[in-house]
Amino acid sequence: VNATPRQLVAIVRWEVVLAFVLIADLFLNAALSPYFMDIWVWSDAMFYVTERAVVALPLALLIIAGEIDISVAGIIALSSVAMGLATAQGIGTPGLLAIGLATGLGAGAVNGALVTCLRVPSIVATIGTMSHYRGAAYALLGDRVLKDYPSSFAVLGRGYALGAISIELCIFAVLSVLAAIFLHGTRWGHSLFAMGANPIAARWSGIAVDRYRFVLFCASGLMSGLAAAMLTSRLGSTRPSIAQGWELEIVSIVVLGGVAITGGKGTIGGVVLAAMLLGFVSFGLSLLNVPGVVMWIVIGALLITVIAIPPLGQHWLQWRVRSVRGATS
Amino acid sequence: MTRSFRSPFGRDAALASLTLILIVCISIRFPQFAAPRNLAEVFDDSSILIVLALGQMLVILVRAIDLSVAANLALCGMIAALFNRSFPAAGVATAIALAALSGTALGAFNGLLVWRLRLPAIVVTLGTLSIYRGLIYLLSGGTWVNSNEMSPAFLELTRVRFLGLGVVGWLAVLGAAFFWAMLRFAPFGRRFYAAGGSPSAAAYAGIDAGRMQFFAFTISGALAGVCGYLWVSRFAVAYTDVALGFELQVIAACLLGGVSIAGGVGTAHGVLTGCLFLGVLMNALPLTGVSPFWQMAVNGLVITTAAILNARSARPRERRILEAGAT
Numbered sequence: 001v002n003a004t005p006r007q008l009v010a011i012v013r014w015e016v017v018l019a020f021v022l023i024a025d026l027f028l029n030a031a032l033s034p035y036f037m038d039i040w041v042w043s044d045a046m047f048y049v050t051e052r053a054v055v056a057l058p059l060a061l062l063i064i065a066g067e068i069d070i071s072v073a074g075i076i077a078l079s080s081v082a083m084g085l086a087t088a089q090g091i092g093t094p095g096l097l098a099i100g101l102a103t104g105l106g107a108g109a110v111n112g113a114l115v116t117c118l119r120v121p122s123i124v125a126t127i128g129t130m131s132h133y134r135g136a137a138y139a140l141l142g143d144r145v146l147k148d149y150p151s152s153f154a155v156l157g158r159g160y161a162l163g164a165i166s167i168e169l170c171i172f173a174v175l176s177v178l179a180a181i182f183l184h185g186t187r188w189g190h191s192l193f194a195m196g197a198n199p200i201a202a203r204w205s206g207i208a209v210d211r212y213r214f215v216l217f218c219a220s221g222l223m224s225g226l227a228a229a230m231l232t233s234r235l236g237s238t239r240p241s242i243a244q245g246w247e248l249e250i251v252s253i254v255v256l257g258g259v260a261i262t263g264g265k266g267t268i269g270g271v272v273l274a275a276m277l278l279g280f281v282s283f284g285l286s287l288l289n290v291p292g293v294v295m296w297i298v299i300g301a302l303l304i305t306v307i308a309i310p311p312l313g314q315h316w317l318q319w320r321v322r323s324v325r326g327a328t329s
Numbered sequence: 330m331t332r333s334f335r336s337p338f339g340r341d342a343a344l345a346s347l348t349l350i351l352i353v354c355i356s357i358r359f360p361q362f363a364a365p366r367n368l369a370e371v372f373d374d375s376s377i378l379i380v381l382a383l384g385q386m387l388v389i390l391v392r393a394i395d396l397s398v399a400a401n402l403a404l405c406g407m408i409a410a411l412f413n414r415s416f417p418a419a420g421v422a423t424a425i426a427l428a429a430l431s432g433t434a435l436g437a438f439n440g441l442l443v444w445r446l447r448l449p450a451i452v453v454t455l456g457t458l459s460i461y462r463g464l465i466y467l468l469s470g471g472t473w474v475n476s477n478e479m480s481p482a483f484l485e486l487t488r489v490r491f492l493g494l495g496v497v498g499w500l501a502v503l504g505a506a507f508f509w510a511m512l513r514f515a516p517f518g519r520r521f522y523a524a525g526g527s528p529s530a531a532a533y534a535g536i537d538a539g540r541m542q543f544f545a546f547t548i549s550g551a552l553a554g555v556c557g558y559l560w561v562s563r564f565a566v567a568y569t570d571v572a573l574g575f576e577l578q579v580i581a582a583c584l585l586g587g588v589s590i591a592g593g594v595g596t597a598h599g600v601l602t603g604c605l606f607l608g609v610l611m612n613a614l615p616l617t618g619v620s621p622f623w624q625m626a627v628n629g630l631v632i633t634t635a636a637i638l639n640a641r642s643a644r645p646r647e648r649r650i651l652e653a654g655a656t
Binding site for chain 1: 394442446447448449451452453455456457458459460462463464466467471569574577580581584590591620622623624625626627628629630632633635636637639640
């Protein structure tokens with residue numbers, strides 16, 4: 001009860017803050033829109049989350065390890081185009097899935113090779129490959145639209161596993177549990193924190209830093225391929241502009257989830273909560289007929305506000321400590 | 330020290346000759362490409378890129394990155410266009426001043442967040458990128474401002490030619506010369522290198538690296554504001570998606586021109602050659618019958634190649650640390 005502000009800040013975990021904001025947003029949505037309190041509406045809201053969140057998981061691992069991948073949305077576009085072109089060749093649903101995942105994995109491996117073998121800083125490498133992958137999608141497709149997907153392919157993005165619980169949501173739940181176990185429960189996960197905090201020290205303590213980096217970039221590519229399959233299956237069509245600007249939203253989810261952009265800090269639980277928060281905020285806005293471009297403002301402002309809170313809190317603490325000292329002396 | 334000064338020069342010469350070879354190759358098939366008038370137009374076409382890249386160079390020099398330049402440009406262009414539509418009598422100078430002022434404010438906002446709160450520049454500008462884009466939509470209500478709604482003087486300024494070059498071209502020339510002189514001779518310019526090369530050493534020399542980051546963002550924002558007017562006047566239209574994704578071309582031009590993403594390395598003439606190479610390439614692609622849909626892919630390839638070359642030249646210093654005993 002006699003805790004100083006400093007102790008209070010230390011006690012309140014970021015995940016708790018997120019959970020409170022999430023609950024507050026749910027109440028707000030329910031108050032503003034009469035249609036919100038319905039299990040199927042919530043199920044729809046989760047569709048908005050799952051495809052982005054599936055990519056946010058490996059990206060969180062990458063950022064914790066001190067790297068970044070800006071090219072994820074480009075990979076989604078390229079994988080989607082690859083699946084669309086394969087459909088035109090008459091390939092069935094399992095083949096399409098395999099092609100989507102393989103395209104993503106290949107694109108991720110290219111990123112990984114650029115960063116580990118050629119020593120390009122990951123931000124530069126993936127900014128380059130981002131326009132390369134997206135550009136390749138445009139070059140292959142031009143202004144055409146591919147939409148002759150087999151009907152069995154639509155199950156992945158539109159199907160339900162049980163009641164209002166979609167297959168997409170199940171996939172995301174399983175993957176986030178796996179990611180959480182990997183990051184917080186294994187030696188490999190702990191190595192990621194060490195790499196992010198100090199890559200040189202990590203290398204000196206016998207962690208094969210480059211191998212981890214390469215595998216993480218591959219994972220991020222693979223999950224982008226999976227997200228492409230889910231998204232393409234749900235929309236039932238492919239345009240080269242598919243998932244435009246998603247890199248911003250996915251990075252926002254990760255940073256909002258309390259992962260330090262400088263590396264070495266973060267939890268999967270936070271990322272999952274942040275994904276749900278972003279999903280419900282955007283879904284709530286769309287229920288109120290707010291146009292998509294205005295949502296950009298909300299997402300951008302949310303991102304900056306969230307990362308500005310810790311330094312602002314510190315400024316405030318220093319100011320408090322100074323004024324208390326001034327009063328006692 | 331001598332090496333880091335000498336190698337960028339060799340690299341600029343190589344890039345410049347590569348550009349010349351490109352021009353020669355194209356003009357063998359299309360002789361009219363090398364006509365002075367056409368070359369001047371290609372230069373005019375690259376001018377906005379040059380001005381933006383000069384600002385971006387300052388930002389990258391101090392170890393930051395500004396992803397919001399294109400959104401800033403589009404927002405300021407929209408502000409100028411809307412102002413001109415509502416008050417055509419106020420004159421072009423007022424519209425340009427308004428665009429420059431709003432650009433400065435938007436850049437300073439980025440800079441303040443990075444300087445005072447020590448937030449990572451990439452996250453800040455990723456956020457402001459989407460905020461600025463969204464603001465254009467809010468301001469314009471999603472509508473377009475077309476050429477018939479702009480005053481003749483507003484449109485005319487970018488079409489005036491002087492000694493063969495347009496106003497945009499001259500602005501790029503003057504800007505490059507000014508930046509070259511400032512970075513080479515003025516103490517203010519040298520401080521950018523000091524702050525980016527080693528922030529802690531700069532602090533001992535009495536230079537606040539964070540403050541230099543603030544200046545870099547503000548200057549980059551101001552240039553983006555002016556370019557906003559130039560863009561809208563040149564293409565005679567303003568809408569939400571103006572210059573969408575252009576920030577990548579700006580960064581690509583900087584990387585091509587030898588600006589190191591790690592900070593502290595880069596020159597105005599390097600950036601100029603980088604921009605000219607990209608400009609010639611982008612103007613030549615449609616001529617040679619490459620579909621416009623390929624442009625983005627080629628752009629990405631150029632960035633990646635430039636990044637690999639940069640990484641190679643920086644390799645010896647970087648690898649010594651890791652491989653001495655660790656392998």
